Amino acid sequence: MKNLFLSPERIIRRSYQRELVFRAVGLVVLVAGLLQLPVLFFACTTWQDYQARTDKQAQLVAAENELQNRLVAFKDTRQKLSQIQQWEPIIRGRLPCSAVLAAIEQTVPADAVLEKVALESSRYQALPVAGGTYRVPEVYTLSIQGSLRFGHAEELETFTNELKKHLPAGAQVVRSKLLEGPESLVPFLLVYAITPTGNYSPLGVQRIADPDRL
Amino acid sequence: MLLTRRQRVVAFEENIGDLPDAPPVPSKSDPGTAGVRSFTSKLLARNRLRGRAELLLLPDCIVSDLYCNVHLVPNLRESTVEGILESLAEEPRQVIGAWDEDRPFRWAVLDATLRPIAGHLEGKHSQIIILGMPADYCAECELWTERQDAALLAIVPVPVACLAWFVKRVPTQERTAFLLLSLTSSLALAVIQDRKIILFRQYEEDVEAANQELATLARQLSPEKEPYVCVWSWSSEEDPVYSEIRGFQLTGPVLQQIEGGDIVIHRQRTPSIATRSPIALLSRWLAQEFK
Numbered sequence: 001m002k003n004l005f006l007s008p009e010r011i012i013r014r015s016y017q018r019e020l021v022f023r024a025v026g027l028v029v030l031v032a033g034l035l036q037l038p039v040l041f042f043a044c045t046t047w048q049d050y051q052a053r054t055d056k057q058a059q060l061v062a063a064e065n066e067l068q069n070r071l072v073a074f075k076d077t078r079q080k081l082s083q084i085q086q087w088e089p090i091i092r093g094r095l096p097c098s099a100v101l102a103a104i105e106q107t108v109p110a111d112a113v114l115e116k117v118a119l120e121s122s123r124y125q126a127l128p129v130a131g132g133t134y135r136v137p138e139v140y141t142l143s144i145q146g147s148l149r150f151g152h153a154e155e156l157e158t159f160t161n162e163l164k165k166h167l168p169a170g171a172q173v174v175r176s177k178l179l180e181g182p183e184s185l186v187p188f189l190l191v192y193a194i195t196p197t198g199n200y201s202p203l204g205v206q207r208i209a210d211p212d213r214l
Numbered sequence: 215m216l217l218t219r220r221q222r223v224v225a226f227e228e229n230i231g232d233l234p235d236a237p238p239v240p241s242k243s244d245p246g247t248a249g250v251r252s253f254t255s256k257l258l259a260r261n262r263l264r265g266r267a268e269l270l271l272l273p274d275c276i277v278s279d280l281y282c283n284v285h286l287v288p289n290l291r292e293s294t295v296e297g298i299l300e301s302l303a304e305e306p307r308q309v310i311g312a313w314d315e316d317r318p319f320r321w322a323v324l325d326a327t328l329r330p331i332a333g334h335l336e337g338k339h340s341q342i343i344i345l346g347m348p349a350d351y352c353a354e355c356e357l358w359t360e361r362q363d364a365a366l367l368a369i370v371p372v373p374v375a376c377l378a379w380f381v382k383r384v385p386t387q388e389r390t391a392f393l394l395l396s397l398t399s400s401l402a403l404a405v406i407q408d409r410k411i412i413l414f415r416q417y418e419e420d421v422e423a424a425n426q427e428l429a430t431l432a433r434q435l436s437p438e439k440e441p442y443v444c445v446w447s448w449s450s451e452e453d454p455v456y457s458e459i460r461g462f463q464l465t466g467p468v469l470q471q472i473e474g475g476d477i478v479i480h481r482q483r484t485p486s487i488a489t490r491s492p493i494a495l496l497s498r499w500l501a502q503e504f505k
Binding site: 001002003004005006007010014017018 | 324369
């Protein structure tokens with residue numbers, strides 16, 4: 001009849017106050033519980049970090065979705081820009097003939113007469129663009145035929161070098177040669193190989209603005 | 215109030231109900247007048263004892279403050295003690311058909327020899343005893359014990375303690391024993407067969423009514439032999455129940471024989487006191503059982 005009509009709380013309290021075994025077990029449970037505190041703290045902080053990371057991830061996913069939605073509106077523009085970018089090597093491969101002629105005009109010696117100026121393209125590269133394929137030349141050959149007044153043959157070298165300076169970077173002198181002719185005039189042949197680089201500042205072509213970095 | 219230390223009775227005092235901060239009495243919600251020192255500390259100091267007391271309360275309840283009845287296991291809906299206790303706590307009518315108490319009760323389930331049981335009943339017990347006491351009174355006892363800075367071992371109603379004592383200490387052989395308990399405000403009748411309680415009833419009426427009931431039960435349960443009736447009274451040898459009930463009186467020399475002598479209280483500077491008060495002997499036996 002022990003503990004008859006006593007509440008369980010009262011029995012437990014009395015046992016803890018009076019019974020050594022119960023107190024020892026209680027002590028072990030308390031110590032074990034205290035030992036769990038660092039683990040609980042670590043678990044709590046880990047859980048909070050996980051929650052924060054999850055929240056951040058959700059926010060980033062939402063932002064990504066929003067950006068994707070915004071990007072849909074720019075799809076047409078992106079397509080057009082892509083098409084424009086396809087034209088970049090075509091435009092870069094072009095050579096401004098008027099600027100070449102202006103450079104010749106500026107550098108030709110006063111004692112020289114030009115008979116023929118020819119600009120020929122060669123070594124074509126096929127570049128696909130919307131609507132077809134473009135053949136873009138990789139090398140331009142500039143041929144100049146003319147005559148120098150007798151006694152001024154040495155001006156050919158000056159003319160060759162001066163014109164080379166005005167031509168785009170990468171232009172190579174293929175031939176610079178005096179030919180046989182009448183005594184009063186010395187004919188010459190000058191040939192350049194010009195590789196288009198898109199930089200025509202030596203020709204006097206100024207950049208209007210920095211290109212878009214698309 | 216019986217005070218023991220190491221199996222030795224140190225003090226026995228009667229009529230402690232009027233003392234300040236006395237133990238709570240059922241159906242009397244009197245908080246008492248607690249002074250600076252509690253009832254228990256005064257008691258210990260008076261008897262030159264130190265330490266924390268262990269208390270065993272034996273309330274003498276009126277009929278409505280104690281539910282004690284023998285139930286046949288096959289008649290119960292629940293098959294486990296835990297199920298019975300749960301049903302009792304939820305709604306006592308689920309277990310006890312006729313229950314008209316509004317107050318919440320605390321419940322206990324014991325076997326027919328008044329030992330605590332648990333688990334499944336089927337195959338182990340043919341009958342069980344369900345005990346109940348008002349929860350308010352039990353809580354009041356617990357609070358009072360807390361105020362006394364003591365440990366409460368149990369609240370054992372006097373009839374239950376007396377039944378347990380009788381079953382364990384009084385030889386009945388193979389006879390059906392009828393035990394009549396004369397308490398302060400009621401009478402209780404128990405029938406014991408093979409050291410098992412098979413019936414328990416409480417009476418608020420006079421002794422005559424109990425005597426008639428006893429005669430009826432004796433005819434039913436022990437028709438061939440003369441009924442073996444024992445009478446126990448908490449008070450003294452002069453209880454009128456002894457004269458009105460023809461039976462074996464568990465008093466004076468009989469109790470002395472059963473318990474192996476009187477209670478002798480040794481005191482310093484004063485002569486020793488001997489008592490054979492039934493309630494003192496019952497209290498001493500119960501205290502020894504709880505050691």
